[in-house]
Amino acid sequence: MNTFHDLGLNEDLLKAITDMGFEKPSEVQDKAIPILLKEDTDLVALAQTGTGKTAAFGFPMLQKIDINSRTTQGLILSPTRELCLQITNELKLYGKYCKGLNVAAIYGGASITDQAREVKRGAQVIVATPGRMKDMISRKLVDISKIEYSVLDEADEMLNMGFKEDITEILSHTPEDKNTWLFSATMPKEVARIAKKFMHAPQEITVGHKNEGSKNVSHEYFLVNSRDRYQALKRLADANPDIFSVIFCRTKRDTQKVAENLIEDGYSAGALHGDLSQNQRDIVMKQFRTKQIQMLVATDVAARGIDVDDITHVINYQLPDEIETYTHRSGRTGRAGKTGVSMVIVSKSEVRKIKSIERIIKKQFEKKEIPSGMEICEVQLMSLANKIHSTEINHEIDPYLESINQLFETSTKDELIKKFFSVEFTRFFNYYQKAKDLNASAVNSSSRDSDKKSSSNAARYFINVGEKDGYDWMKLKDFLKDNLGLGRDDVFKVDVKESFSFFNTEKEHQERVLAFFSDFKENGRFINVEITENRVGRGGGRGRRRDGRKGEGDRKRRSSGGRNDRRRNNDENTPSSRSRRSNSGSGSTVASRPRRSRRRD
Ligand code: ADP
Ligand code: MG
Numbered sequence: 001m002n003t004f005h006d007l008g009l010n011e012d013l014l015k016a017i018t019d020m021g022f023e024k025p026s027e028v029q030d031k032a033i034p035i036l037l038k039e040d041t042d043l044v045a046l047a048q049t050g051t052g053k054t055a056a057f058g059f060p061m062l063q064k065i066d067i068n069s070r071t072t073q074g075l076i077l078s079p080t081r082e083l084c085l086q087i088t089n090e091l092k093l094y095g096k097y098c099k100g101l102n103v104a105a106i107y108g109g110a111s112i113t114d115q116a117r118e119v120k121r122g123a124q125v126i127v128a129t130p131g132r133m134k135d136m137i138s139r140k141l142v143d144i145s146k147i148e149y150s151v152l153d154e155a156d157e158m159l160n161m162g163f164k165e166d167i168t169e170i171l172s173h174t175p176e177d178k179n180t181w182l183f184s185a186t187m188p189k190e191v192a193r194i195a196k197k198f199m200h201a202p203q204e205i206t207v208g209h210k211n212e213g214s215k216n217v218s219h220e221y222f223l224v225n226s227r228d229r230y231q232a233l234k235r236l237a238d239a240n241p242d243i244f245s246v247i248f249c250r251t252k253r254d255t256q257k258v259a260e261n262l263i264e265d266g267y268s269a270g271a272l273h274g275d276l277s278q279n280q281r282d283i284v285m286k287q288f289r290t291k292q293i294q295m296l297v298a299t300d301v302a303a304r305g306i307d308v309d310d311i312t313h314v315i316n317y318q319l320p321d322e323i324e325t326y327t328h329r330s331g332r333t334g335r336a337g338k339t340g341v342s343m344v345i346v347s348k349s350e351v352r353k354i355k356s357i358e359r360i361i362k363k364q365f366e367k368k369e370i371p372s373g374m375e376i377c378e379v380q381l382m383s384l385a386n387k388i389h390s391t392e393i394n395h396e397i398d399p400y401l402e403s404i405n406q407l408f409e410t411s412t413k414d415e416l417i418k419k420f421f422s423v424e425f426t427r428f429f430n431y432y433q434k435a436k437d438l439n440a441s442a443v444n445s446s447s448r449d450s451d452k453k454s455s456s457n458a459a460r461y462f463i464n465v466g467e468k469d470g471y472d473w474m475k476l477k478d479f480l481k482d483n484l485g486l487g488r489d490d491v492f493k494v495d496v497k498e499s500f501s502f503f504n505t506e507k508e509h510q511e512r513v514l515a516f517f518s519d520f521k522e523n524g525r526f527i528n529v530e531i532t533e534n535r536v537g538r539g540g541g542r543g544r545r546r547d548g549r550k551g552e553g554d555r556k557r558r559s560s561g562g563r564n565d566r567r568r569n570n571d572e573n574t575p576s577s578r579s580r581r582s583n584s585g586s587g588s589t590v591a592s593r594p595r596r597s598r599r600r601d
Contacts, residue, residue, distance in 0.1 A: 054087055308332075
């Protein structure tokens with residue numbers, strides 16, 4: 001592997017690199033920097049987030065521009081204000097020994113005149129978001145007609161965010177013969193199209209596979225019913241007491257709602273999305289960086305600026321619309337050599353998307369179970385035990401020890417430990433003891449209920465028509481109930497195979513069914529129905545859907561009548577009765593967690 005010196009960087013830059021503590025180039029830097037320094041070429045560079053792309057274009061740009069001139073020579077376009085500021089700060093660090101270097105940041109939500117002044121001071125490099133840049137061009141506050149190097153950073157994100165027209169407009173004000181360097185984590189078709197449109201025979205470098213996720217990230221998914229999504233999220237948080245995570249939602253509204261619910265339920269959470277003011281977003285980000293907030297609930301767009309290195313978990317509360325976006329989300333963790341986990345909460349209807357994501361990231365997901373209440377109790381208990389074990393004694397308690405000792409004079413150590421831990425454990429235990437299983441399985445509990453019913457009360461039939469005769473479960477069901485004169489719910493568990501099918505009716509209809517089909521012809525062909533032992537319709541997802549609905553109805557009826565069930569619902573659905581978790585971060589044991597005073601409340 002090369003050193004920065006080998007790459008051909010000048011002394012001023014090398015000194016700054018030493019100051020920053022970079023020891024050796026990252027892969028994308030190793031590949032891009034020599035090319036960009038030696039050649040006047042266009043470049044497409046694909047590399048994951050957190051791989052050091054800023055320096056990969058930043059160093060060559062600073063080395064190639066003429067610092068003695070006050071003409072704007074480099075233009076970097078980036079999708080968000082946060083990234084824009086981040087890049088600007090990095091460039092200033094890289095260029096701290098480049099005397100006379102001016103880097104101006106141009107972005108929305110701040111004074112345009114101040115920014116124009118920055119540019120006027122002789123900014124050789126401008127880092128900009130597309131919207132504000134376009135604005136400043138039209139007001140003639142910048143001149144980019146002599147640009148030599150333009151960078152499209154996070155090109156995929158800029159396109160996702162609908163900046164294509166702005167970019168086109170901006171680049172039309174730059175010289176034809178400039179070099180364009182495009183950096184992107186993923187390569188959807190849109191980016192390829194942009195590359196083709198604006199670039200001349202670009203060289204291409206790829207770090208890892210195209211669109212591939214970070215090697216340090218493992219991917220897990222959890223199958224739940226849609227209505228249990230939020231409960232599942234809380235379980236995942238509770239099962240990871242030291243979680244420091246970004247939770248992704250699809251819309252601003254969901255983002256706000258999930259964050260509010262978490263806060264109300266006592267978690268240290270915050271929301272980050274575009275409907276917040278810049279000031280609010282800055283505050284939340286600061287709290288997250290300083291770990292005052294453990295769970296940051298964010299939209300994809302807002303999360304682009306997050307450059308926090310030790311995120312332990314990315315949780316996909318909902319999958320993104322564009323599956324390429326998943327790469328960006330999971331790239332928020334597993335940064336800077338650390339490992340991370342990207343979790344996805346999916347409902348049955350979305351589970352096939354997991355396969356598509358696996359193809360894109362070229363990694364397998366592991367299907368995991370949402371932990372049970374008792375598993376969480378155990379995790380929390382052991383986490384507390386470990387924290388106590390490693391806690392440094394605070395001698396401020398010394399004056400009180402005598403009275404405390406008196407109180408426990410007759411207790412053994414064993415007893416004391418049990419009591420001490422019970423204080424914490426009981427809190428979680430009370431909350432979780434009646435918690436239901438949140439995992440939606442292929443055959444879920446509700447259909448298992450109806451299986452019981454079917455084994456006692458239902459008859460299962462084999463029928464010699466199937467898909468090849470043009471039936472799906474709905475058509476076959478209609479055909480059966482119409483011909484047999486049965487009601488909508490009297491035919492169930494319809495499971496259509498290629499050349500035959502199965503279905504159920506209540507036993508009371510059995511005679512009628514068999515009699516009807518004893519001599520029934522359709523299109524000249526006998527349709528044959530027999531009683532079968534195959535009671536549980538396996539496969540045939542559609543058949544199950546119907547069963548699921550029925551089962552759910554059953555459960556609702558039962559639970560509205562049953563005391564226990566009602567309590568269980570309350571326990572999981574109205575956790576707001578739990579006290580707030582302190583954000584002070586002081587004793588970061590579970591004691592700071594929310595459940596403390598269910599009883600007090
Ligand atoms: P990307 O744009 O690919 O997401 P960044 O350029 O933001 O990545 O870099 C991610 C982090 O890694 C930054 O904090 C940056 O300072 C740091 N970094 C970049 N290059 C190196 C290097 N060669 N050695 C150590 N740290 C680096
Ligand atoms: Mg970057």
